[in-house]
Ligand SMILES: Nc1ncnc2c1ncn2[C@@H]1O[C@H](COP(=O)(O)OP(=O)(O)OP(=O)(O)O)[C@@H](O)[C@H]1O
């Protein structure tokens with residue numbers, strides 16, 4: 001078992017800086033999610049851990065060992081990809097056993113050696129049971145569902161008993177229901193093997209539900225690292241604020257009018273925290289933290305979307321579009337064109353600098 005540490009790690013491809021001076025300590029045994037939009041450099045960061053990309057600058061460690069110049073085959077990691085990359089002509093059991101035949105392993109800290117047939121069988125047996133594949137070991141990948149194939153790929157990583165598991169968007173080929181199930185399977189696998197996982201995704205729901213901590217990345221740069229709840233409750237800047245949460249956080253431009261109050265059009269929005277009067281700010285309010293009724297914020301109803309258990313009421317606040325989430329049993333939907341008042345708790349107001357976009361409160 002080992003942690004992974006990035007110290008000012010940069011990766012340049014010609015003119016593109018895919019990963020820009022990344023400093024991040026992934027703790028031994030932790031489930032770390034690298035989260036960010038397409039092209040932000042997540043896969044590149046993961047591939048550097050795997051040894052599949054060279055490092056342009058900085059120091060990368062797995063455990064205590066600097067691995068900048070260690071070849072992929074000499075790193076004790078296992079990687080699972082979006083495409084399962086199973087061998088179609090082999091059975092499930094043969095696919096899972098494959099990495100055990102392909103290379104030597106150190107057992108109980110001894111020198112690397114080939115595993116015996118019994119040792120291999122035991123590891124395969126253990127992995128297929130853990131991942132609920134015991135009934136399917138004689139099938140070939142062509143006769144499996146997408147979710148089952150991905151579990152075979154996970155089992156194949158598990159038999160290696162690596163120091164670090166790396167996963168690059170392993171759920172993106174699955175439909176919504178299977179994604180939710182496989183998400184749980186992976187979290188359970190992590191608990192079972194108690195090893196460091198580094199998991200890449202652009203899906204904030206995966207990050208929120210699976211991560212011990214997540215690292216939010218934009219344009220190759222780390223924006224914030226923290227537990228999901230912390231990142232949700234105290235996003236460090238506007239990018240993180242808008243990326244985490246669904247529907248996304250509403251943002252309204254305004255100016256601090258007096259201590260603890262932002263003026264935005266006709267609305268005066270009280271908040272907690274100490275931000276100087278006159279400062280140009282962007283106020284962030286999550287749809288789930290606004291409620292229709294009494295309140296300081298004046299809004300005009302533009303549309304109502306009905307989703308069964310809840311409604312999304314789309315409103316205009318001082319020229320900005322905003323969404324209010326309303327439980328269906330909270331009462332009747334407002335009429336289009338109606339002026340409404342929105343209430344909120346002051347501690348749920350996020351205040352960001354309009355220029356730097358950094359959090360101020
Ligand atoms: N081999 C390469 N040569 C040149 N540029 C590359 C190479 N690999 C990646 N890039 C660039 O580096 C940046 C980061 O790519 P990366 O694949 O790490 O993004 P990502 O966050 O994994 O995106 P996605 O969610 O789409 O998989 C992108 O601008 C990409 O075009």
Ligand SMILES: [Mg+2]
Pocket residue numbers: 042043044168
């Ligand atoms: Mg990628």
